[in-house]
């Protein structure tokens with residue numbers, strides 16, 4: 031049996047950040063992870079370049095049962111604090127769009143920074159060490175892994191959510207929470223592509239690879255202005271991933287296919303300038319040609335010249351293109367999702383320390399908690415902020 035002050039379950043973004051902080055406070059810390067490498071999700075994130083934070087991160091960018099919960103940790107360790115950390119380590123990075131910061135070289139650079147911090151703080155990272163169970167003891171917790179047992183005063187659960195089971199996602203975090211009487215809210219795959227009903231899949235399959243700049247809205251009124259991407263399974267792209275966190279089974283999403291243009295005004299202009307041109311060919315100059323052909327085949331676009339359109343046809347067509355409705359069949363699920371929506375109810379945790387209100391010395395941080403960021407570096411920022419917060423107290 032190994033005795034340490036702090037055990038952290040999970041060598042991901044939140045766990046490594048927390049471990050280094052606790053180590054700097056003089057605590058003896060061991061991080062346990064079942065994987066053969068630390069930070070496996072960091073390594074595959076952002077297409078291998080890790081979108082490690084967002085310059086504009088603020089509490090509004092997070093979904094959580096209690097929208098106030100993230101305020102404290104985000105203000106005590108901000109995106110600027112993380113940027114200062116990576117600057118100190120000499121990371122080469124760049125700004126992409128919408129405040130998103132990416133590594134110039136590789137996501138491995140972020141993992142190396144976290145491991146260097148852990149090394150400087152005297153943290154022991156024990157890999158290939160799956161945690162099987164946890165027990166309460168008189169002085170803290172007993173953690174039983176495949177290989178050995180650890181006893182600790184503080185136990186930090188940073189075991190992530192259910193996304194990407196191939197990368198070692200397990201429900202252990204939720205199980206430990208339930209074992210100690212904490213409420214776990216229903217979970218769902220989020221930041222995930224949509225699949226389509228067979229009828230729509232057959233219609234749009236040929237558009238696979240085509241991307242369109244849109245505004246996508248969910249039934250609760252949330253909207254994102256970014257690209258959508260047709261895939262051979264359905265719809266993806268940043269706007270779709272964003273809205274998937276707000277979509278619920280059975281609902282439709284509304285897509286403004288021409289967010290920068292007033293189609294009614296454009297049709298009026300065309301009536302003056304190209305009255306004899308077919309409507310289909312005219313529309314194919316402002317939207318992907320193959321997409322227009324599909325809408326034409328399904329009679330959503332009248333088979334006529336621009337000047338033959340009636341007023342009601344103009345109204346209907348503009349309404350159709352600006353409010354294209356599609357009802358997803360579902361999502362691609364945890365296999366491809368970037369995050370898990372739901373998780374440990376934040377009402378069970380202190381927003382200052384992340385300690386469970388019902389279990390002294392037990393902390394939950396990262397994706398396992400009911401906090402889900404938008405796409406764009408917000409999820410890593412939450413991992414850094416909550417890891418930092420818990421690391422001051424565990």
Ligand code: FDA
Nearest residue numbers: 040042043044064075076081161190198396397407409410
């Ligand atoms: P994380 O899942 O990273 O770590 C949990 C760790 O616990 C894992 O290493 C796992 O092996 C370990 N574990 C689980 N069960 C265990 C057990 N029983 N015993 C021992 N160890 C166990 N976010 C962002 O901000 N920018 C981005 O660019 C991206 N890109 C991105 C791409 C893809 C493909 C995915 C899947 C996700 C992203 N994300 C992202 C989201 C981001 O990766 C995610 O929010 C964080 O990794 C969550 O960090 P955690 O530390 O909470 O969990």
